[in-house]
Amino acid sequence: MNNNLKEQVLRSSGVNVLKCMRCGKCSGTCPSYDEMEYHPHQFVYMVEKGDIETLMNSKSIYKCLTCFACVERCPRNVEPAKVVEAVRLAAIRKQGNNHLIADNIPEMLDEDLPQQAIVTAFRKYTK
Amino acid sequence: MNTFTYYPGCTLRTKAKDLDAYARASAEALGITLEEPENWQCCGGAYTTAKDEIATKLSAVRTLNAAKEAGRPLITVCSACHNVIKQTNYDISNDEEMAAKVNNYLKLDEAYTGETTVYHYLEMLRDVVGFDNLKKKVVNPFKGKKIAAYYGCLLLRPGKALAMDDPENPSIMEDFIKAIGGTPVIYAQRNECCGGYITMEDKAQASKRSAKVMDSAQEQGADMIITACPLCLYNLKKNSGSDLPVYYFTELLAEALGLKEANNE
Numbered sequence: 479m480n481n482n483l484k485e486q487v488l489r490s491s492g493v494n495v496l497k498c499m500r501c502g503k504c505s506g507t508c509p510s511y512d513e514m515e516y517h518p519h520q521f522v523y524m525v526e527k528g529d530i531e532t533l534m535n536s537k538s539i540y541k542c543l544t545c546f547a548c549v550e551r552c553p554r555n556v557e558p559a560k561v562v563e564a565v566r567l568a569a570i571r572k573q574g575n576n577h578l579i580a581d582n583i584p585e586m587l588d589e590d591l592p593q594q595a596i597v598t599a600f601r602k603y604t605k
Numbered sequence: 606m607n608t609f610t611y612y613p614g615c616t617l618r619t620k621a622k623d624l625d626a627y628a629r630a631s632a633e634a635l636g637i638t639l640e641e642p643e644n645w646q647c648c649g650g651a652y653t654t655a656k657d658e659i660a661t662k663l664s665a666v667r668t669l670n671a672a673k674e675a676g677r678p679l680i681t682v683c684s685a686c687h688n689v690i691k692q693t694n695y696d697i698s699n700d701e702e703m704a705a706k707v708n709n710y711l712k713l714d715e716a717y718t719g720e721t722t723v724y725h726y727l728e729m730l731r732d733v734v735g736f737d738n739l740k741k742k743v744v745n746p747f748k749g750k751k752i753a754a755y756y757g758c759l760l761l762r763p764g765k766a767l768a769m770d771d772p773e774n775p776s777i778m779e780d781f782i783k784a785i786g787g788t789p790v791i792y793a794q795r796n797e798c799c800g801g802y803i804t805m806e807d808k809a810q811a812s813k814r815s816a817k818v819m820d821s822a823q824e825q826g827a828d829m830i831i832t833a834c835p836l837c838l839y840n841l842k843k844n845s846g847s848d849l850p851v852y853y854f855t856e857l858l859a860e861a862l863g864l865k866e867a868n869n870e
Contacts, residue, residue: 490655509798513810540806543814544651545758545798550772560654567655578805586805590843592620592835594685598650598802601661 483568484528491564495526497554504548504558514538518548518558525561530568539566540577540603570605578603607733609724610672610679611639614686615647621683621835627855628682628726630864635734635742639680642671650685650802652692659706665693666707670717678722680729682855684759684834687725688767694719695766725760727777727833727854728769736784744863746786752857753790753827754778755818757837758798772796778831781854785861794821799840808844815840819847831857 488495498519505517516524516538524533533539539562548558570577578599587596617625632639646664653661668690672679681687697704698719708716724732730739756775764772775796779789799818800811819841822830829850832838841851859865 490657492654492656509800509814510803510810512813513807541803541810543758543798543801543803545801546762547758547798550762550764557654563654567653567658588843590620590839591804592616592839593647594614594616594650594683594834594836595802595805595839596650597615597647598685598836599805601649601651601653602802 480528480530483530484525487525487530487561487564487568490567491557491560493522493557493560493564495522495556495561498522498526498556499554501553503551503553504556507547507551509545509547510541510543513541518562521561521565522556522558525565530565533565534569539569542566544602566602567605570603576604607636608638608640608677609729610675610677611641612645612648612668612679612681612686612690613641614681614683616685616835617683621838621853624682624833624835624853624855627853627859627864631855631858631862632729634862634864635739637729637734640675640677642668642675645671648686648689650689652689654692656700656703659703659710662693662696662703662707663711665690666697666711666717669694669697669719669721669723670711670713672721673717678724680724680726682726682833684725684757684832685836687723687833688759691723691768692763692766694721694723725769725833727760727781730781730784730858731777736780739784740786743785743861745861747782747857747861748786750787751790751826751828752782752787753792753822753825753830754782754795755799755822755830755832755837755841756796757832757834758796758801759834761796778854781858782831785857787857790822790825790827792821792825792827794818799837800844801836801840804840804844811840811844812846815845816847819845819849823847823849
């Protein structure tokens, strides 16, 4: 268990993971549920357990769409998306661990893709 | 009194020029003056919720402060810009540590602590113009047209920061549709995500999400779907596989007000 990493994620997210009552509503409403190895409610309890590195190494951190459905619908106001974000930041802040590389952008473009998609992906995937 | 600071954002200058042009023309016709601040910066596209992220929030604070210095409310059109700016304004109003760090860096003449009122263009129509007044100015009503409002995620959530409407049962876009003479279509997926930026690296996921939205609207008999978001428009048009027409709400507004030909060169 890595206490330092756990503390970093708790501080960065501002989330009190102990408020979670494991109802699973966040995962039930998540539009990326099928694409995720670990689901929003699992993020919350794995952070509580201090199992952060497993999450950091999972592709699940890049599947969250930041749609805030889990934040809005949580009956205990736990805000799971903020936990996902804090774990993703812990991962991409590591040197050489950017998920999106500028050199790879041109091949992702088409004539209609809005700039909004590119800047948002950069904000989410890259430091 | 009816002059507002207007923030277009990066995409309205490039791939979503229609969203911007129809918004400006319609505002003018409704007696609203929109003034763009000088040297505005891109909002960043997504709000970073992490408390230890400050630099990524500065451009939104600069925009909010420009409106404050001009002494005017701020109007946004793009759903993403609106979301980022509203969440920034909410946090700087409620999180003293974040406000202190931001102001320590920006060194403004007067600290910014959330003074600016932010309206999405739809809120301006509802709260400043009034949908009843808008209705009176419509010359080309969308009679008999069944129009599905697509809110997506960014306009409504998180509800405590966005505070535009009921995040689970919104009505502002349906009321807009009624004001321009159309018939709103209520469908299950109207406030679920289109897939957003995942289209950059996972087209299959974006297709799955956007197809769900389009199929849900079509099942309820929609003739067309409207959005305020350039990325929603892209996903719904390009990734859904559906041929249901998708328009910016400002395009329908301009058409209803009889302005479309003049601005549709």
